[in-house]
Amino acid sequence: METTASLTQPQTRTESxxxxxxxxxxxxxxxFREAVRxxxxxxxxxxxxxxxxxxxxxxxxxxxxxxxxIVDLGLSAMLLFGVFIAIFVGVGLVYKEIExxxxxxxxxxxxxxxxxxxxxxxxxxLTLLVNVLVMAVGVSLALLYVNRGWDPLIPTIWxxxxxxxxxxxxxxxxxxxxxxxxxxALSALLTxxxxxxxxxxxxxxxxxxxxxxxxxxxxxxxxYYLLPNLANYSFITPAAHGRSPGxxxxxASALYALVYIVVILAAATLVFGRRNFK
Amino acid sequence: MKMSERMKSxxxxxxxxxxxxxxxxxxxxxxxxxxxxDPNAIDESLYVNGKTARRISLGFNGLAADWYWMRSLQxxxxxxxxxxxxxxxxxxSKLNLKLLAPLLDTATTLDPEFLDPYExxxxxxxxxxxxxxxxxxxxxxxxxxxxWRLYQHLGYIYWQQGDYKASSEIYGRGAQIPGAPxxxxxxxxxxxxxxxSRNTAREIYTRMFEESADDQVKDMARKHVLLLDxxxxxxxxxxxxxxxxxxxxxxxxxxxxxxxxxxxxxIPVDVNGSxxxxxxxxxxxxxxxxxxxxNPKSEIPIK
Numbered sequence: 375m376e377t378t379a380s381l382t383q384p385q386t387r388t389e390s391x392x393x394x395x396x397x398x399x400x401x402x403x404x405x406f407r408e409a410v411r412x413x414x415x416x417x418x419x420x421x422x423x424x425x426x427x428x429x430x431x432x433x434x435x436x437x438x439x440x441x442x443x444i445v446d447l448g449l450s451a452m453l454l455f456g457v458f459i460a461i462f463v464g465v466g467l468v469y470k471e472i473e474x475x476x477x478x479x480x481x482x483x484x485x486x487x488x489x490x491x492x493x494x495x496x497x498x499x500l501t502l503l504v505n506v507l508v509m510a511v512g513v514s515l516a517l518l519y520v521n522r523g524w525d526p527l528i529p530t531i532w533x534x535x536x537x538x539x540x541x542x543x544x545x546x547x548x549x550x551x552x553x554x555x556x557x558x559a560l561s562a563l564l565t566x567x568x569x570x571x572x573x574x575x576x577x578x579x580x581x582x583x584x585x586x587x588x589x590x591x592x593x594x595x596x597x598y599y600l601l602p603n604l605a606n607y608s609f610i611t612p613a614a615h616g617r618s619p620g621x622x623x624x625x626a627s628a629l630y631a632l633v634y635i636v637v638i639l640a641a642a643t644l645v646f647g648r649r650n651f652k
Numbered sequence: 653m654k655m656s657e658r659m660k661s662x663x664x665x666x667x668x669x670x671x672x673x674x675x676x677x678x679x680x681x682x683x684x685x686x687x688x689x690d691p692n693a694i695d696e697s698l699y700v701n702g703k704t705a706r707r708i709s710l711g712f713n714g715l716a717a718d719w720y721w722m723r724s725l726q727x728x729x730x731x732x733x734x735x736x737x738x739x740x741x742x743x744x745s746k747l748n749l750k751l752l753a754p755l756l757d758t759a760t761t762l763d764p765e766f767l768d769p770y771e772x773x774x775x776x777x778x779x780x781x782x783x784x785x786x787x788x789x790x791x792x793x794x795x796x797x798x799x800w801r802l803y804q805h806l807g808y809i810y811w812q813q814g815d816y817k818a819s820s821e822i823y824g825r826g827a828q829i830p831g832a833p834x835x836x837x838x839x840x841x842x843x844x845x846x847x848x849s850r851n852t853a854r855e856i857y858t859r860m861f862e863e864s865a866d867d868q869v870k871d872m873a874r875k876h877v878l879l880l881d882x883x884x885x886x887x888x889x890x891x892x893x894x895x896x897x898x899x900x901x902x903x904x905x906x907x908x909x910x911x912x913x914x915x916x917x918x919i920p921v922d923v924n925g926s927x928x929x930x931x932x933x934x935x936x937x938x939x940x941x942x943x944x945x946x947n948p949k950s951e952i953p954i955k
Contacts, residue, residue, distance in 0.1 A: 435722050435725070435726070436718065436721065436722055436725075437721070437722075437725050437768060437772075437866055437867075437868070438768075438865050438866055438867060439718070439721065439768055442714075442718065442766070443718045443722075445714075446714040446715040446717075446718050447715060447718070449714075450712045450714070450715040453711065453712070454712075569710070570710060573710040573711050574707070577707065604711070605711065607711075608711035608713075610711065610712070610714050610715075611713055611714030611717070611763050611765070612765070614714050614763075615765045615766075617765075
């Protein structure tokens with residue numbers, strides 16, 4: 375079992391204090407290794423089996439729509455598996471270190487609590503990146519197989535894949551925030567709620583406009599603007615029709631996610647910093 | 653100790669394998685005991701409508717649309733399999749397809765850009781519920797105003813209903829869309845001039861065969877073209893028989909009596925001298941009624 379402490383230890387022996395970036399990178403690298411050792415990437419086997427079966431059998435069931443079904447199925451599975459990883463691995467990132475008491479060893483070294491959280495966060499993001507990239511290559515290969523050659527849908531799925539990855543990054547940050555102050559079960563539940571509400575954001579807006587009372591309108595408007603708007607990252611269905619989001623849209627969505635992630639990680643650091651481990 | 657551990661592992665492995673085999677056998681047994689479903693039973697309505705399904709799909713609406721689309725195909729396919737004899741795709745009125753419209757409606761609400769369910773609605777639904785077929789196709793046009801094929805489908809529905817004016821108008825609107833084929837303009841004029849003619853029907857089904865990506869729709873269109881060709885052939889054969897009757901005062905007893913006329917008119921015949929339909933099957937001569945009939949083995953639908 376490798377812990378964050380074991381990775382940070384060699385650096386403390388050196389005379390010069392390692393930079394903040396180095397410490398975060400070391401924690402991130404370790405979190406990634408831990409996820410790999412926890413067999414998180416085994417879900418890729420299931421994904422490949424799913425896509426292979428879909429490529430072979432779906433043609434008979436979908437009335438000649440196998441390309442669309444493969445994109446829908448592949449990207450939806452990518453999002454679903456990613457959400458499960460982000461939630462269930464994300465909520466355990468901090469909790470496991472506390473339970474194993476390795477967090478004492480980490481914080482006995484010159485590692486800040488914020489650095490620890492950001493490192494853990496980036497480690498899981500790296501795991502998700504590998505996961506998403508392999509899956510996207512899998513979907514592209516399935517399209518090549520079904521179309522018996524180059525498929526014009528292949529380049530259009532990649533912007534959608536990028537948006538899925540950004541959504542997963544956002545959700546990982548949410549999971550980390552909840553796990554910084556509550557139990558894994560409750561954190562998983564709350565993160566899942568955020569995922570659901572995030573996809574209902576359009577309803578929140580229409581609900582706000584249809585409300586009679588001003589206070590209710592304010593409340594729903596506030597929820598709409600404050601909760602993460604995950605519907606921005608749903609581009610699976612248009613991708614299956616060969617439509618890609620514009621560069622401006624992707625940039626704005628990425629910027630929104632970045633701002634949100636910074637806010638969440640700052641909040642998580644704030645909460646985690648006040649936590650007493652004694 | 654080692655031996656006993658190995659025995660334990662083998663026993664447990666055997667329990668797993670035999671247990672699974674027993675479970676599979678029990679499933680088969682319970683299947684035989686289960687009463688067969690009543691084919692006339694009323695289909696259970698869908699639990700959620702399209703709008704609700706879209707709301708709760710959490711970004712997986714494309715996949716959910718695929719699911720409803722495949723369910724529509726399975727639903728119709730199952731009903732066709734339960735029906736004895738051949739059933740034409742555009743005449744499924746006997747099959748009690750109560751759920752088809754809600755299934756296609758849900759699929760198209762979940763993914764409004766998914767064009768195949770609209771085509772299916774235009775071809776299959778008119779025999780079941782023509783108003784729903786028109787509503788779903790119009791919904792498709794509203795969501796995809798640049799998809800000229802949807803205008804072709806809607807024009808087809810109106811043509812089937814004998815509303816040539818509405819059909820002409822729809823073909824005309826579709827023809828204005830950038831990228832629409834030029835025959836849409838011709839179809840607009842044809843609908844007004846000779847909406848009910850075989851030529852128009854042939855044109856419609858030929859275009860449907862050329863444009864559709866669905867094998868079932870292609871097959872249906874191909875059979876309709878064959879039927880129209882066969883109707884033309886049978887008209888010629890009836891004329892030949894009438895001339896023979898006028899000359900001899902009786903009906904021909906076999907096709908061989910008309911061999912010379914067939915040769916002059918270049919009517920295709922088989923090795924026995926019988927005229928053949930567009931699929932190559934010989935026509936049947938009914939001497940009693942002095943009528944030419946389709947061979948029961950022919951794949952041309954008898955209409």
